[in-house]
Amino acid sequence: MTEEGFKKVLEVRQLRKHFGGVAALSDVDLDVFESEILGIIGPNGAGKTTLFNIIAGFFPPTSGTVMCRGEELTGLRADQIARKGIGRTFQASTLFSQFTVFDNVFNAFHMHYKQPPWKALLHTSAVREEERTMKQKAMELLDFTGLASQKDKLAENLSSGYQKILTISIALATNPKILLLDEPVTTLSPQMVETVMGLVTKVRDTGTTVLIIEHNMKAIMDYCDRIVVLAYGEKIAEGLPREIGENREVVEAYLGVMG
Ligand SMILES: Nc1ncnc2c1ncn2[C@@H]1O[C@H](COP(=O)(O)OP(=O)(O)O)[C@@H](O)[C@H]1O
Ligand SMILES: [Mg+2]
Numbered sequence: 118m119t120e121e122g123f124k125k126v127l128e129v130r131q132l133r134k135h136f137g138g139v140a141a142l143s144d145v146d147l148d149v150f151e152s153e154i155l156g157i158i159g160p161n162g163a164g165k166t167t168l169f170n171i172i173a174g175f176f177p178p179t180s181g182t183v184m185c186r187g188e189e190l191t192g193l194r195a196d197q198i199a200r201k202g203i204g205r206t207f208q209a210s211t212l213f214s215q216f217t218v219f220d221n222v223f224n225a226f227h228m229h230y231k232q233p234p235w236k237a238l239l240h241t242s243a244v245r246e247e248e249r250t251m252k253q254k255a256m257e258l259l260d261f262t263g264l265a266s267q268k269d270k271l272a273e274n275l276s277s278g279y280q281k282i283l284t285i286s287i288a289l290a291t292n293p294k295i296l297l298l299d300e301p302v303t304t305l306s307p308q309m310v311e312t313v314m315g316l317v318t319k320v321r322d323t324g325t326t327v328l329i330i331e332h333n334m335k336a337i338m339d340y341c342d343r344i345v346v347l348a349y350g351e352k353i354a355e356g357l358p359r360e361i362g363e364n365r366e367v368v369e370a371y372l373g374v375m376g
Contacts, residue, residue, distance in 0.1 A: 123150035125186075126295060126326050127172070132181035134167050134350075141167040143350040144181070149295070154317060154327045156341035156358075158334075160371060163347040165330045166208060169297045172328075173205050174198040185295070204293030206284045208300050208330075214273035218264055218283055221272055223255040225290035255290070262286045262316055278309030282316060289320065296320060298329045302336050314340045338362060346371065 127149035134142040142164045149155055157165050171178050174195040183190045190198055213221055259265045262282055267275060272283060281301050288296060298317070302310045314336050321327050331337050337344060337358070344361045346354040354367045361367055 123153070125149070126151050127328075128182075128184040129168075129172070130182045130184070132168070132171065132183065133179045134164070134171060134176075135179045140350045142171075142178070145347070145350070145352050147345060147352065149326060149328060151326055152321060152324055153342040154321050154329060154340055156337040156344040157328060157330045157347065158332070158337055158344060158361075158371065159347035159353075162349075164350040165347055166299055168347070169205060169299055169328070169330065172198075173203060173297060199291060199293075202292070202294035203297065204288040204291050204295070205297035206281075206288050206299055206301060212272040212280060212283060212287075215271060217269055217271055218275065218279075219255060219259065219268040221283060222258055222264075222286050222290055223251060225287040226251045226255055229291045258286055258289060261319070262289065263312070276309075278305050278312060281305065281309075281313055285313075285316065285320075293325060295326045295328070298327060298331075300330055300332065302331060302333050305333075307335075310336050 125148055127147070129145060129147035129149075132142050132145040132147075133140070145164075145168065147168075157168065159165055170176055172183055172190070174190065174193050174197065178191060181191070185201060185203065188201070190201065190203075193201075213224065216224070256265070256268075259268055262285060264279065264282055264286060267279055272280065275283060285296075285298065285301065301317070302313050305313065310333060317327055317329065318340060329337075329341065339358075341358055344356065344358055345352060346361065346367050348370050353370060354361060354364055356364070
């Protein structure tokens, strides 16, 4: 993919993050384009999750900027960034395990489109109407992500693959324009990897840009439009999957340090 004809949705410039003496990110530049699946790979400790945490506003960078469609995100709180259309999933599961699949997704809609509490207390027809709309939206989303048949199961009773899909469904409830997925297929069976990556492709095809951190190289190579490689907090390469696969330095650096 070349830059021509593709709208830039995210622009990361000279991003640096130090944790005490640890340089988690060192002057990273990154451009992300509309409706692409961008893979972010690199050995453990490379700074991949830190990059997501800064983009999503979970903590500020030591220096550098993140711009989204010309607007600076750096300095905004996580909830403000989420409202600007940036959704994310976490490396570890954050499901309400004692809730059903449906309630997990319904709750995500509720959090996003929340009415002031005094209004909900009134039990007006407008509030009831809104509840109905949200239930319908939750069902539509479960249909889209392939979880409709699982909707009444408790989240804790789902297979690990369906749990990953549920976390993606929850992130989609906020209707993000950019979705950050942190290791969505790690530990899944090859068949489930295909299912989850098929969903990621479907999400991209609706116009959402997807950034995906993943160690599963088959998933990365088969489904990403472009790949960025981080190692020791630095961007050491970027390109098409074929170019990255043929880059001896990348392959050695990556395989050399991976656990
Ligand atoms: N909240 C934090 N506090 C202190 N150190 C951190 C924190 N988050 C990450 N680090 C450190 O930053 C480096 C990069 O971590 P991380 O971004 O999680 O890497 P990756 O996701 O690529 O495995 C590691 O050395 C890690 O220990
Ligand atoms: Mg990580």
